[in-house]
Amino acid sequence: xxxxxxxxxxxxxxxxxxxxxxxxxxxxxxxxxxxxxxxxxxxxxxxxxxxxxxxxxxxxxxxxxxxxxxxxxxxxxxxxxxxxxxxxxxxxxxxxxxxxxxxxxxxxxxxxxxxxxxxxxxxxxxxxxxxxxxxxxxxxxxxxxxxxxxxxxxxxxxxxxxxxxxxxxxxxxxxxxxxxxxxxxxxxxxxxxxxxxxxxxxxxxxxxxxxxxxxxxxxxxxxxxxxxxxxxxxxxxxxxxxxxxxxxxxxxxxxxxxxxxxxxxxxxxxxxxxxxxxxxxxxxxxxxxxxxxxxxxxxxxxxxxxxxxx
Numbered sequence: 666x667x668x669x670x671x672x673x674x675x676x677x678x679x680x681x682x683x684x685x686x687x688x689x690x691x692x693x694x695x696x697x698x699x700x701x702x703x704x705x706x707x708x709x710x711x712x713x714x715x716x717x718x719x720x721x722x723x724x725x726x727x728x729x730x731x732x733x734x735x736x737x738x739x740x741x742x743x744x745x746x747x748x749x750x751x752x753x754x755x756x757x758x759x760x761x762x763x764x765x766x767x768x769x770x771x772x773x774x775x776x777x778x779x780x781x782x783x784x785x786x787x788x789x790x791x792x793x794x795x796x797x798x799x800x801x802x803x804x805x806x807x808x809x810x811x812x813x814x815x816x817x818x819x820x821x822x823x824x825x826x827x828x829x830x831x832x833x834x835x836x837x838x839x840x841x842x843x844x845x846x847x848x849x850x851x852x853x854x855x856x857x858x859x860x861x862x863x864x865x866x867x868x869x870x871x872x873x874x875x876x877x878x879x880x881x882x883x884x885x886x887x888x889x890x891x892x893x894x895x896x897x898x899x900x901x902x903x904x905x906x907x908x909x910x911x912x913x914x915x916x917x918x919x920x921x922x923x924x925x926x927x928x929x930x931x932x933x934x935x936x937x938x939x940x941x942x943x944x945x946x947x948x949x950x951x952x953x954x955x956x957x958x959x960x961x962x963x964x965x966x967x968x969x970x971x972x973x974x975x
Contacts, residue, residue: 675699676789677706678812679726680796680803682772683717687944688797690918691820693722695795695906700725707789711772724918732782734775762844762872766800770879773802777809777887786810798827798905800876801895805884808898815898817905825865826873830899837862844868927972934970941973949973 677699681692699706700723707728712718721729776782787810794807798817807815819827824843825835835842839851842864847857877895885892923931931938941960943949952960964971 675704675792677704677793677795678786678789678791678807679706679708680794680806681708681722682711682713683720684713685944686717686720688820689717689720689722691722691908692795692797692818693724693726695818696723697725707791709786711776713768713772730782730785732776732779734772738771738775763875766872766876766879769800769802769876770883773800773880774883776802776806777884783810795906798830798899798902800880801899802880802884804898804902805880805888805892805895808893809888815902817902819905819907819909822909823905823907825868827905829869829873830896831902831905835865837865842868844872930970930972936968936970939967939969939971941971 677696679692679696679699681689681696683689693708696706696708706726707730708721708723708726709730709732710721711732712734718731723729783806786806789810791807791810791812793814793816794803794812795816795818796803796807798819804815804817817827821843823833825840826843828835838858838861839853841847841850841853841861844867845860845864847853847861849857853861881895884895960973964973
């Protein structure tokens with residue numbers, strides 16, 4: 666049932682790059698909530714990952730602006746994810762985050778140099794812009810096209826890179842860094858805290874600055890040398906929607922029929938079934954045999970049946 670039309674109907678641009686299933690889903694649901702509240706919502710989707718070209722995460726937004734990447738960059742996402750050993754540990758994790766910043770800079774360049782797109786978006790006179798807080802490019806675009814209010818979103822917790830932009834300090838002694846989180850969290854021992862401090866330092870002095878250094882020149886070249894700094898634009902974000910305390914069913918969608926094989930497993934499991942998945946970006950087929958056997962050995966200690974998904 667549609668909600669009552671608000672006293673002031675806003676025109677909202679939601680930036681939702683087609684890059685990771687859970688993030689597309691979360692931002693798409695935010696867009697649906699705004700539509701249900703009576704606002705006019707448009708969605709901008711850059712096709713970063715070709716396999717999500719036909720998925721938007723929304724069932725209610727009527728206007729979706731799809732933008733393809735240049736042909737020579739169309740497969741960059743797959744190349745980034747196609748690692749020989751994605752479970753190699755901290756070195757692989759650090760390299761992966763650096764590669765992700767490179768990816769962001771690349772698709773930022775695609776967008777800001779698309780003059781026709783910038784003109785089209787500017788002509789809409791949006792009141793509000795919403796984008797996830799993984800890079801500053803979309804907020805710079807909001808500023809350029811005259812969006813009055815910029816909002817942020819995160820499909821995960823408020824990680825240190827995002828909180829630092831708003832002056833919220835991190836605490837290396839008990840808050841694990843997302844780049845290489847420690848399973849012991851607030852109970853880390855001395856050496857674990859020392860490693861977490863090292864990861865925090867690398868994050869602060871390399872990863873965060875690296876993104877700014879890559880994208881600020883691209884944006885200044887496209888929008889003018891007098892364009893505000895990306896840090897200043899980020900600090901002017903008015904509100905952030907964070908999926909910190911998970912809201913059950915927030916991204917619930919209509920269930921599709923399951924295969925006969927899976928249905929048979931579910932029907933014959935007296936103690937229930939647990940699905941373990943590492944998300945759409947992780948290829949579990951590249952796990953080492955030792956790691957796979959470790960998981961299977963652990964699963965054997967549980968009374969429930971466990972489905973191990975890719």
